[in-house]
Amino acid sequence: xxxxxxxxxxxxxxxxxxxxxxxxxxxxxxxxxxxxxxxxxxxxxxxxxxxxxxxxxxxxxxxxxxxxxxxxxxxxxxxxxxxxxxxxxxxxxxxxxxxxxxxxxxxxxxxxxxxxxxxxxxxxxxxxxxxxxxxxxxxxxxxxxxxxxxxxxxxxxxxxxxxxxxxxxxxxxxxxxxxxxxxxxxxxxxxxxxxxxxxxxxxxxxxxxxxxxxxxxxxxxxxxxxxxxxxxxxxxxxxxxxxxxxxxxxxxxxxxxxxxxxxxxxxxxxxxxxxxxxxxxxxxxxxxxxxxxxxxxxxxxxxxxxxxxxxxxxxxxxxxxxxxxxxxxxxxxxxxxxxxxxxxxxxxxxxxxxxxxxxxxx
Amino acid sequence: xxxxxxxxxxxxxxxxxxxxxxxxxxxxxxxxxxxxxxxxxxxxxxxxxxxxxxxxxxxxxxxxxxxxxxxxxxxxxxxxxxxxxxxxxxxxxxxxxxxxxxxxxxxxxxxxxxxxxxxxxxxxxxxxxxxxxxxxxxxxxxxxxxxxxxxxxxxxxxxxxxxxxxxxxxxxxxxxxxxxxxxxxxxxxxxxxxxxxxxxxxxxxxxxxxxxxxxxxxxxxxxxxxxxxxxxxxxxxxxxxxxxxxxxxxxxxxxxxxxxxxxxxxxxxxxxxxxxxxxxxxxxxxxxxxxxxxxxxxxxxxxxxxxxxxxxxxxxxxxxxxxxxxxxxxxxxxxxxxxxxxxxxxxxxxxxxxxxxxxxxxxxx
Numbered sequence: 078x079x080x081x082x083x084x085x086x087x088x089x090x091x092x093x094x095x096x097x098x099x100x101x102x103x104x105x106x107x108x109x110x111x112x113x114x115x116x117x118x119x120x121x122x123x124x125x126x127x128x129x130x131x132x133x134x135x136x137x138x139x140x141x142x143x144x145x146x147x148x149x150x151x152x153x154x155x156x157x158x159x160x161x162x163x164x165x166x167x168x169x170x171x172x173x174x175x176x177x178x179x180x181x182x183x184x185x186x187x188x189x190x191x192x193x194x195x196x197x198x199x200x201x202x203x204x205x206x207x208x209x210x211x212x213x214x215x216x217x218x219x220x221x222x223x224x225x226x227x228x229x230x231x232x233x234x235x236x237x238x239x240x241x242x243x244x245x246x247x248x249x250x251x252x253x254x255x256x257x258x259x260x261x262x263x264x265x266x267x268x269x270x271x272x273x274x275x276x277x278x279x280x281x282x283x284x285x286x287x288x289x290x291x292x293x294x295x296x297x298x299x300x301x302x303x304x305x306x307x308x309x310x311x312x313x314x315x316x317x318x319x320x321x322x323x324x325x326x327x328x329x330x331x332x333x334x335x336x337x338x339x340x341x342x343x344x345x346x347x348x349x350x351x352x353x354x355x356x357x358x359x360x361x362x363x364x365x366x367x368x369x370x371x372x373x374x375x376x377x378x379x380x381x382x383x384x385x386x387x388x389x390x391x392x393x394x395x396x397x398x399x400x401x402x403x404x405x406x407x408x409x410x411x412x413x414x415x416x417x418x419x420x421x422x423x424x425x426x427x428x429x430x431x432x433x434x435x436x437x438x439x
Numbered sequence: 440x441x442x443x444x445x446x447x448x449x450x451x452x453x454x455x456x457x458x459x460x461x462x463x464x465x466x467x468x469x470x471x472x473x474x475x476x477x478x479x480x481x482x483x484x485x486x487x488x489x490x491x492x493x494x495x496x497x498x499x500x501x502x503x504x505x506x507x508x509x510x511x512x513x514x515x516x517x518x519x520x521x522x523x524x525x526x527x528x529x530x531x532x533x534x535x536x537x538x539x540x541x542x543x544x545x546x547x548x549x550x551x552x553x554x555x556x557x558x559x560x561x562x563x564x565x566x567x568x569x570x571x572x573x574x575x576x577x578x579x580x581x582x583x584x585x586x587x588x589x590x591x592x593x594x595x596x597x598x599x600x601x602x603x604x605x606x607x608x609x610x611x612x613x614x615x616x617x618x619x620x621x622x623x624x625x626x627x628x629x630x631x632x633x634x635x636x637x638x639x640x641x642x643x644x645x646x647x648x649x650x651x652x653x654x655x656x657x658x659x660x661x662x663x664x665x666x667x668x669x670x671x672x673x674x675x676x677x678x679x680x681x682x683x684x685x686x687x688x689x690x691x692x693x694x695x696x697x698x699x700x701x702x703x704x705x706x707x708x709x710x711x712x713x714x715x716x717x718x719x720x721x722x723x724x725x726x727x728x729x730x731x732x733x734x735x736x737x738x739x740x741x742x743x744x745x746x747x748x749x750x751x752x753x754x755x756x757x758x759x760x761x762x763x764x765x766x767x768x769x770x771x772x773x774x775x776x777x778x779x780x781x782x783x784x785x786x787x788x789x790x791x792x793x794x795x796x797x798x799x800x801x802x803x804x
Binding site: 243244247250251254255258271272275276295296299300309310312313314315354355356374375376377378379380381382384385386394396398400 | 609610612613614616617618620621624638641642643661675678679680681728742743745746747748749752754761763765767774
């Protein structure tokens, strides 16, 4: 039985429809990331699941139990927000204990469970401190401990690492999935950082224009984005998206992209766009079939990768991600075998993947 | 043109009971045509430094020379500096095109030529469609790009860019960074950019000046900062994900990494580099990209294995310590399994435990 099952969820503020007939299923102990740019309604969706959104219409089931009309506290969902939201007048211990107090647990059990979760999050030594005496990292851990302590079957995370420094963010990216797996807690995790989405989520649900446009394992969203918009948001640098020309060929189509040609096993859309990840753009020092000349405009390193901005003869700009900076300014580029996605610019949808490179005819 | 800061101090409230020493004895020598980044977290002194070069702050001690000419005594307008600053706003009554072309108009250039140049730099920064609009009502990101365009259109001895692309949407970032860098290089501009974002510094700069607590920690190429960090601060601050660090000790046989209880967790046989005597307390540093997974002399438990689309980030627990390794391909190990790992002693950084100063890069003599 699903830990969470949302169906027909709509949220309207006046005439503005934020969410439109949204469905989402989360399996027991599954981690699902809700991904999308800011203002797209991710937080609204979390609030609706938690029972905090009066304008929500639709059904919310927890372990098969319909809680659509239940009050927030009757849903027993753990919630961790972006801005910690600790009670300032309470110690860290009292903050963490607050959900158990609300459930009227006895003092010995509360102490035992708070100590256990604090140990797990390595904040045992600051339990008696007030929030103002905690570092940002400790505040965030305290807020997470409070969300975990009641051992809810489901926890909602509203971009909890948005305001913490890069080091802590990275630590939590490693730790949090472990913690949730160990406690067999299902979660919905909101973020607009695709790396965090890939690290945290077993599946990623991409929310755009009021609906979930793709919900799939993280690597699947990365490799095969369902739409141009997803391709633009998921990846850094994002996928190259190049307007192309297509003609019918065989049972499918042949697409010409800045001097390169690819065969796809699908009919060509009226306005084809060829998408290719920067990692799949290959650099060569000599020309050969399937490669075209290009000029290196600039190299902008990213960590250990070299991000190379290229300009092709027809003016097309192409971004490549390489292990080493190219030695020459003038070189040839190709596309790794099988890489590339064909999109339809009109509908925005991905039409086909796995192209076969073809000889360019004059 | 070349920019030289010599023994520059910035002390706010000098002579008062609580002076704030924002910048301490700063020395920088920037070559003609170089792009450098002042990198650090907020309050590190990078913005005070930039403001002194621009002339918005007085220099408490020391001198600043641009193209061989002392400028710290000149008013801002006479320093020959083009700027894109957060507080250096666009003129609200003028359109974006008029704002960008303002300085060129002042040079009594031909109107059509100015328009042509404005169009070109606007296209470069993808703000062509808003050239006719006024600044109010534009998004922060658009205003930022307009301000950057206004600086990039000018030929000046020095370009000062304060967080120039901080608000760029990620979709545009790679392309615009490349175009801006190409433009600066093509025209031979000398540029100083200030940023708290090491990604931006790494992408744009030939050399990076890392600042912390008003003190220049290191001034070097991105490769220098990665391969030869001057101290533990630079080692762990620069590089994503951060450097793995292990407290340890030098012995006659090499190095020992210690677990949290102080017991020996890993033994790393290596001849001691010169200047490190047995018994010395050290911190050992290893970049995640230099940790080899699936091969090596050590064993650890895989506690996390995350595929990020183009690389795998793997966390390994060995003797109570967690180490991060980056694998260029998917790493096929299940959580909880034990895998071999290792590293080349030449990739190990050794820092003095007490001072944090780097003692050796590469634990080989």
